[in-house]
Amino acid sequence: MHPPASTLHPRQLSFSDRWLSALDSGLRTVFAPTRAARPSPAAGVDAPSLSPEQMREAGALMRVNHVGEICAQALYQSQALFSRSDDLRQHFETAAEEELDHLAWTADRIAELGTHTSHLAPLWWAGAFAWGSLAGLAGDKWSLGFVVETERQVEAHLASHLDLLPAEDEASRAIVDQMKREEAEHAEAALAAGALPLPAPIQDLMRAAAKVMTTVAHRV
Numbered sequence: 001m002h003p004p005a006s007t008l009h010p011r012q013l014s015f016s017d018r019w020l021s022a023l024d025s026g027l028r029t030v031f032a033p034t035r036a037a038r039p040s041p042a043a044g045v046d047a048p049s050l051s052p053e054q055m056r057e058a059g060a061l062m063r064v065n066h067v068g069e070i071c072a073q074a075l076y077q078s079q080a081l082f083s084r085s086d087d088l089r090q091h092f093e094t095a096a097e098e099e100l101d102h103l104a105w106t107a108d109r110i111a112e113l114g115t116h117t118s119h120l121a122p123l124w125w126a127g128a129f130a131w132g133s134l135a136g137l138a139g140d141k142w143s144l145g146f147v148v149e150t151e152r153q154v155e156a157h158l159a160s161h162l163d164l165l166p167a168e169d170e171a172s173r174a175i176v177d178q179m180k181r182e183e184a185e186h187a188e189a190a191l192a193a194g195a196l197p198l199p200a201p202i203q204d205l206m207r208a209a210a211k212v213m214t215t216v217a218h219r220v
Helices: 015-031 052-082 086-112 121-138 140-164 170-192 200-217
Strands: none
Touching: 015 052, 015 121, 052 086, 052 121, 052 140, 052 170, 052 200, 086 140, 086 170, 121 140, 121 200, 140 170, 140 200
16 A cells, blocks of 8 residues: 555645744744743752842843844744755754743743743844844855854853843853853854854844844843
8 A cells, every 4th residue: 555645745835834834933932932842951940039139130131031032033933934955944943943942941030030021022023033034035154154143142142141140040040051052052053054154244233233132122
């Protein structure tokens, strides 16, 4: 007995199918709770009492990190959408799946700190999706270069948060440290896949956009 034709020749998704899938992922990223596939690095970490001021500052910093993870989902989804290579599309989709843990970890920690995620989440997702689409349209090697530069900037940003978080907040620090190490791994994977270095003006523009995002998300 022969297997059905669909087993022998799986249907390739059209661009419109993949666009709708990316939009669905975006809606779930912004509006639906995310479940982590891995335990949070904060699991089992002692949670000493923090002062109200420390909780507010830690909560604001983790809100910024959560926004960064919303943007990461949008970037990887859009870059996968416009990738010319099936292998690279899978690379981006796998990276997005790994980053979902970061999204869940930061959201859970924000709730524990008694504050809220950014009220501008749809705006952050849309802006990052536009950036990722431009990178994808520029070509696969430039798109990978965009990943490298983004992850390097995120890694530096997370390192600064380790300096800013209250020393007593070991739970938030454990999450940020794990995220920092995994962002570095994503940058190295993109380099190994053939990333091209972005021109300096593009890097500067990315830093300026990130500065606006982090400043606003810290408050709203």
